[in-house]
Amino acid sequence: MTAITVYRQFLAALSANLIGFSFGWMSAWANANYDDLKSNSTTKTQLQDGPITLNQASLVMSLICAGGLVGNIVYLFVLNKFGRKNPILFLAVPAIFSWLFIIFAENVYWLYASRILCGFVGGALFISVPVFVSEICQDEVRGTVNALGFVVNAVGSLVGFIVAIFFDFRVQAVCALIVPFLFVFVFYFVPDSPMSLYNKNKIELADLALEFYKGANNNNMSPESEKIMVEEKKCEKNDDSGISIKDFVTTRAARRAVSIAILLVLLPQISGCYILLSYTTSYFIEAESRLSPIESSILVCIVQLVANLFTMFLVDKIGRKILFTLSSMGTGLGLFVLAMHNMYKHLSSNFVPIYGLSLTIFIASIGLIPIPFVITVDVLPPKIRNITMTMTSITMWCVGFFMNFAYISMLQVIELHGCLLVFSAGCFICAMYGLIFIPETKGKSPDCIVKLLEKS
Template sequence: MGSALYQYLCCICVNLCTVGYGISVGWMASAVVVYDSDASPLPTGRVKMDEIGWIVSILGIGGLIGTVAVGWLSERVGRKSALIAMAVPQIISYLLIIYAQNVYYLYASRFLSGFVGGAVFVVIPIMVAEIAEDRIRGTLCTILVLGSTGGVLLGFVAGHFLDYSETPRISLMFPILFIAFFSFMPETPYYLMKTNRMEEAEKSLRFYRNISPKAAVSDNKTFEHELSKLKYSYTETQRKDTECSSSSPLKLSDFFNRPFAIGCTLMVAHETCGGFTMCAYAAMIFSKSGSTMSPGISAIIVGAIQFLGSYVSALLIDRLGRKVLMVFSFTGTGISHVVLATYIYLASSTNINLQAFQWVPVASFSAMIFIASCGALPIPYVIVSEILPDKIRSIGTTFIFCISWALTFVLVKIFPPLFATIGLHSCIFMFAISCFATVVYLLLFVPETKGKSLDEILIILKAK
């Protein structure tokens, strides 16, 4: 078999848009502090707190629509075409910020950013799975997470050190470079095979395996075996789809089973653990928590730790197992929430001198982000892809991801008015309760899936 060079190049190219999405998330955490001040760059002046809630939360609506629309589009026009089309709304989102005249420009920009995010987390994993060799698939899949968290870190850095208008201008280069480089990559072998373009499918597989077009298939036994396996896999998929459609059409009752319930529950836990919501308001939380460290610097530290946590998760997920990592992650995240919420309560509601403990907000917030990034944030996506039966995997996954984006919208939207009403510490305590409740659920109902085939997992879950 040839080298994996072109597989890595493809994954790096396709995740340039992921980096651009991450920047929009991280930079906005700093930008909302500017909008909520007299130095607001908008001609209409300072943005109201309720409007800030919409600016941040509308990302979830865009993500929900992007999940459904681009997932459907990738099945109609192919992974490559759908992903290239995704770059257009990302470019428009940055232009809307650059030329913003009022808050409605920002609403539209954030909606389009969310649309791209929904597309990123649906289509890119499919494409990676369809071009990667088994021996490096896990490594290639981590590029998506690393690209997203790396982008968030760059967004934090840019928001602190660069002028407001400079960040979106610089960020435009990511979707432009993506289009320039990714256009030269072929469609995935599986999709080409699926659409009966057999010759193109073989050429694509040769490209991603770095095998000369002139080399005979029989000269490379490994490549010959993989090509045969690809054809067989497609044939079996067609056969199963025919059987399912003719003898057992999809019914509502197909979704009333343990795997689907676990998937939905874990995605709810993924959102209500507070990791994404608090990251979106990182700078604001630090400014309200009493920390003497600059909110921008604090957010940069958090972004770097989140990136490190995602990397640690990629290293450990196939060694320690999904369940062990999630139990550790949700427990540690909950404890970190309790520490931070307690400090904020004491600092804002008592006369206790906390001068010697001013490091606590940054330390506890950083610990929360790191521990959540090790399991609570990335692993539910892995579990969902592993436990759903073949019959409902496509629709079920889309539905569960839509739950995730809907909750993202709701939680991020209500967070500012909620902490203004009941206090920031109370909001964080609620995140902690969710984390501890999830730990109990994991211990009682979720099986370990490490090292098990999809059929073995379904047998364990007794799914029909």
């Protein structure tokens, strides 16, 4: 591994994750404009049909999960047939139309369509970009480069909230349209992954891509590069064609990998972190924070961005297992403190929601939120990786849709402090699972991880 190959891997991953920047902005748009769309104020830009209702607002927030479900299913087949690069490149199309629907929206149904397309982009990129990145990166930097996606997504969210301060929801969409076009211009020149090209029998292009990303070539091949070439060609044979149920259950490693992948996207959903990120502005209003909701959301985005940068530097140094377990425990403690504050507001400072939620999201963003996706890519064998990641993403979007839609009802029944206590308990369950069942995959090759899963 040389500096130039790592540099190329990093730039290729950054280019692919530009669509994640757009998705982060899309996600922030709904959060930033949630209260304005419901407002009766004449100073706010409205839809032609007037302000939306509470149930309609809940659907606007939740339909992103329905779109994500569709994106997962569609891209399971698309990735197998068309490789990695072209399907990722195509995501610019639904991203562009998502913003166009907002610009020309006449009623709430236009926003529904926009959010479904937004979810489609998210669902597709969550299974396509990590696979692409894992196939172009070497074991020593795989976790760091995969964590880059969360940094780019957080930057997109931050930009979305900042732009929302100065412009109404339609002008925000006009500004955001530049990102998908920039993504197409940059990512078009990036080579596809060697494994994808081998699977499509484009041997010459695959050899060139392997040389570009990992420094392997037939004329001057180092022992390390020779090992990489062998692994890539072996993975070529382990494509997704002819997959049967036996591939998931015949070996202990496959069974454990699938169960870990599904539980790692399911358990963090009950931690409430995604809910709090989706309803940041509403949380600060409910908690009677001194900062305006949009200012508080920007603060949280900055905190999340800094945390994701920490993750990039820590994930390949101290390991996935430790980060996930400690982050889950810290997030659980933070949510418990926030619940106590909400129950006894008259006894505590109004700055507790600001600093408490910021610290909690910082801790969650170091491990609980990003690490499950890194570990999932690590533990899954190449032959069942695509279909299992689709299964896990479907699980995530289904549970996410239910949690987002049910959160409003939960607030009315058990109030905010009750929700926070439930989420806190979910975090401690995540910590226990991470401590007992998750293997450490830091710096390990796919073969080593399979052996680890077989023995443990």
